[in-house]
Structure formats: structure tokens, C-alpha cells
Amino acid sequence: MVNIDELKFDKDGLIPAVVVDSISKKVLTVAYMNKESLRISMEKGLTCFWSRSRQKLWLKGETSGNYQHIVSITADCDRDALTVTVEKDGPACHNGTDSCFTEPVWKSGELNEFSLDGLYQLLEGRKKDKPEGSYTTYLFEKGTDKILKKVGEECTEVIIAGKADDKKETVYEIADLAYHVMVLMVQMGISVEDIHRELASRHIIDHKIKQEKMTK
Numbered sequence: 001m002v003n004i005d006e007l008k009f010d011k012d013g014l015i016p017a018v019v020v021d022s023i024s025k026k027v028l029t030v031a032y033m034n035k036e037s038l039r040i041s042m043e044k045g046l047t048c049f050w051s052r053s054r055q056k057l058w059l060k061g062e063t064s065g066n067y068q069h070i071v072s073i074t075a076d077c078d079r080d081a082l083t084v085t086v087e088k089d090g091p092a093c094h095n096g097t098d099s100c101f102t103e104p105v106w107k108s109g110e111l112n113e114f115s116l117d118g119l120y121q122l123l124e125g126r127k128k129d130k131p132e133g134s135y136t137t138y139l140f141e142k143g144t145d146k147i148l149k150k151v152g153e154e155c156t157e158v159i160i161a162g163k164a165d166d167k168k169e170t171v172y173e174i175a176d177l178a179y180h181v182m183v184l185m186v187q188m189g190i191s192v193e194d195i196h197r198e199l200a201s202r203h204i205i206d207h208k209i210k211q212e213k214m215t216k
Contacts, residue, residue, distance in 0.1 A: 002079060007075060007080070008080040014032040015032065015034075016032055017031050017084050018030050019083075022087050023193050023196045026117070028068075028092035028093075029093065029099070031047075032050050032052060036050075037049055037057050038073075046068060047059075047084060047086060067088070067089045068084075069087045071087060117192055123182055123186045127186055136183060140186075140187065144184075154176045154180050158173045
């Protein structure tokens with residue numbers, strides 16, 4: 001573990017902190033910390049920054065309720081910048097958006113950005129707008145029973161491909177299964193964050209069980 005005194009603060013006693021969502025891995029904001037705000041952050045487990053405009057400490061969420069619960073703080077190789085991974089209670093930006101980074105500057109015409117959150121939002125849009133000719137629209141219009149049937153069919157396809165030891169086909173079928181499971185999630189109002197939290201809770205339980213076995 002790196003000690004606070006080993007970090008390199010600038011001439012104003014500040015160090016940049018890139019705040020990242022632990023679930024989506026999205027950059028939420030970039031702020032600054034001094035030694036005092038960093039100590040408070042570590043003691044409370046909540047992000048605390050130094051406001052350069054107001055020249056005072058700023059505990060994120062103190063007035064808005066949008067606290068950021070710290071999962072980890074990591075220094076870069078030069079120890080002059082931090083990434084702060086958090087679980088957030090609400091929007092990170094004072095404008096009410098999920099992230100402060102919402103203004104596109106440039107985008108590649110060849111490379112596409114993909115995330116499960118992005119796919120989930122696209123599926124939510126399909127359910128709301130129901131564009132004609134969309135397969136996803138068809139599933140939502142048919143309802144839960146049809147979606148569940150497709151999930152079952154894709155499970156079978158994964159088993160067949162896996163049993164044949166066909167890696168390429170298995171990847172393809174797992175992707176199909178993941179898509180249909182996410183359609184079911186949207187249909188039932190289950191978020192990506194809900195699944196993340198459930199898996200995270202199981203990881204903690206599994207870790208405890210392993211520790212118990214090692215001590216016996």
C-alpha cells in the first residue's frame with residue numbers, strides 16, 4: 001500500500017482524482033484532493049475533494065445526497081494522480097447527469113464503443129419506442145412468455161456448442177443467450193447494477209467460505 005506521504009501533490013498541494021463507477025467502469029468526474037480531503041475520504045469511505053473555486057473541502061453528496069462510496073483508491077506509476085473507484089448513490093454531475101463527461105468531441109468512424117450498460121439502454125429504448133421491423137420490438141410485443149422461451153432455446157444452443165467443444169460457436173451462442181437474458185432483464189425491470197450487486201455479494205460469501213476452509 002502506498003502511504004499518503006509518498007504521493008506527489010502539485011505546488012498547490014493538490015492531486016487529480018479520476019472518479020470511476022465500479023459497475024459500469026464509466027469515468028464519472030475528475031476532481032482534486034489535498035492531503036486532508038484524501039484522509040477524510042479514507043476515514044469516511046466517501047469521496048471528499050478540495051474545491052478550487054470555493055477554496056474549501058467538499059464532501060460529495062453532503063447537500064445533494066448523491067454520495068460516492070469508495071471501493072478503492074489507486075495511484076498511478078508516478079504517484080501524482082489517483083483513480084477512485086466508487087459505488088454512487090445518484091448522479092455524479094451537478095447538472096443531474098450520470099457522468100460529467102457528456103459532451104462528444106470526436107468519434108471514430110471505424111471503431112465502436114460497447115458496454116453492457118449501453119446495450120441495456122438500447123434495449124430500454126426498443127421497449128419504449130418499439131421501432132417497426134426490430135427483432136427486439138417483436139420480443140417485447142410478444143411478452144414475457146416468448147422472451148423466456150427464447151432464453152431457454154439459447155441455453156440449449158450453448159450446451160450443444162459447449163458439448164461439441166466448439167469454442168467459436170459457443171462464444172456465438174453465449175452472446176445470443178446474453179442478449180436474450182438482457183431483454184428479459186429490461187422486461188422485468190432488472191438493472192445491470194442489480195446483477196452486479198448480487199454477484200458481488202456472492203464473491204464476498206465465497207471468499208469467506210474459502211477462508212473458513214483454510215483455517216480448519
